[in-house]
Amino acid sequence: MDIFVYGSLTEPEQVGQVVDSFAFLGPAVLTGLHPVQGESPTLAPGGKTGGRLLRTAEVAALDSDERVDDDLYVRVSVPLIRDDGEGEGTVEVYVGDPTRLGVEEPAVWPGSAEVEPFSDRVERYLREQDVQVQYRD
Template sequence: MTAEPPDFTVPEPDGLAGVPLDSRERFNYVPTEGPDMDTFVYGTLTNPEQVAQVVDSYSYVGAAVLEGLHPVEGRYPTLAPGGSVGGRLLRTADVAALDAYEGVDRDLYVRVSVPWVGDASQHGDRVAVYVGDPTLLDVADDVHWPGDGSLEARVERYVDDNDVTVRPAD
């Protein structure tokens, strides 16, 4: 059985009321062109209309399942240790736009690399996953990332120590 992406209702971020959704004013970033990166998306970026407002060029390259982390609801969708979640693989070269959208520079989310268990010739051997800071996203559940250090370090350690992977959806 494949886990389906959750239906998240995302509230309007503070200070952005009245700014058109398709406006680049929402995100403070410099567009970049680099190699394409595959990112596992599980929340708002599973919606093509939302992605089109964030990056100029992208494609969905398949349905996927993230094993070892599960979704939690909060102000914005995020992940917590254990379980699994269905989503999509989003391919784009504009990593800076995704980072800006996810608030990486404001420490709202961290981007971590997770092993891909599938045909590496199509996706490489790792994909990116954004994980939000539960203390900043007002999550409903008690989320604990074990260990010391930054959220990024704790999530990366959890991914490595607990065989967290992304695989093609059945």
């Protein structure tokens, strides 16, 4: 599976502590979300984020590391577009809950946190906005 990574997962040493087998496919840019910093990096609506495409079959290990089962991060699919504009399917992206990660700058997701789970608000934003990963092969 291909995953857009940013933050510490762009470093081979960090990825190697989580999975046994992986390859970086090259640099990529996520449009529609920008990085914000808390206890760990996450993403917020708008802007762009530079990162890398990571390929690994060990997604369960990454999900565990990102605490997907605990809802700290949600793993979502976004369109993958080559620099020539051709679609390539989808790529996965981890988005962390800014409230739980202690993000200090505004990281406002649509909807109400009291009524709607964070994962639903992220999914809705992705459906309504032009969020995609672009890469050079």
